[in-house]
Amino acid sequence: MGSLASNYAPLDVTLSHGSGAWLTDVNGTRYLDFLAGYSAVNFGHCHPTLTAAVHEQLDTLTLVSRAFKHDLLEPFADALTALTCTEMMLPMNTGAEAVETAIKAARRWAYLAKGIPEGTADIIVAANSFHGRTTTIVSFSTDPDARDHYGPHTPGFTIVPYDDADAVAEAITPTTAAILVEPIQGEGGVIIPSSDYLPQLRALADHHNILLILDEVQAGLGRTGYTLAQQRTGVAGDLTTLGKALGGGILPVSAVTGRADVLGVFTPGTHGSTFGGNPLACRVGIAVVHLLETGEFQARARKLERPLRERLTALHERGLITAFRNVGLWAGVDVDPAHGATAKDVCIGLRDRGVLAKDTHGSTIRLAPPLVITEQELHTAMDAFEETLVSTR
16 A cells, blocks of 8 residues: 555556647646546646646736635626626635535525524435535535545435435425536436426425526536536526636636525635635636637537537447436446446546546446547447447447
């Protein structure tokens, strides 16, 4: 056992360089990146606009803490709220911190604005969700690896099946503060709900005067072909959590955006973060917003959705995969380990053919290349995927 804790089991590849959709290991071997840092690298590795912003900011100001103002914090807030069509934002660092912030905001709003008795606020969540690794969040995880041996668990959550609005309706009580779901479950295997799921949740939230919190840490910022995945069904969350790609694949940047009356329940001293909204993070965040304002990345994801689906459909028709789900440049692909290979086996085979991807739950491979990938590069990776599947039969 070495000096590094073994909380990950990475593929046996040691990377040293990245550019666009490509990664290079210490031996000079190049790979197409089909994980994109769990969507943190939506704009590709070392995007010149983003790295230029970082280099310039490093020479001016990197951190002052929120004890003082700085010249980029309000411009970042203005840019992000304009991009997401929201009223207010609160900057944090990691996606899990953004979700924790949304949970705290929902509870505080429930007590101060709605009048729910103190200490009783409940939040309805979905089974097989992934919102982070903090103690509170794993308390409502249904994944034993994430949850087991971390108790006592935080109360205040009711778990219902995903993509089941009727179950949500039945779970609502006078002490319900919010509904918290992913518009698409990423870690769960790119699970895309029915088209009426989010609209039904929106209607339930409006009817019962509770909050709809949408976790877009993985799904947001271009991955699905839209700035926010919720826009696919015309729904707007009361609070939306963002992260990963908001830092441009360079540093942790996250935020909660949404209604001013909800985020406005925070007052000085009631919530905070030393690094949240630091000047370097704001500079990168503003640059990310400017990239998305052009619509180029959203359009590319929409354009490449079709060829990706066509290639996956062909694999399914040949019986090489058991099922798949895809939207934009994002797919969950199921294999049957009984046919000779687990999802991790397939990822190892892909690595050996120059493509890096990640398995989840033993039988699903997630495909999520950077949004800068070309159609030819996409086909190159899918050729390798097909060859790998054939070789493992």
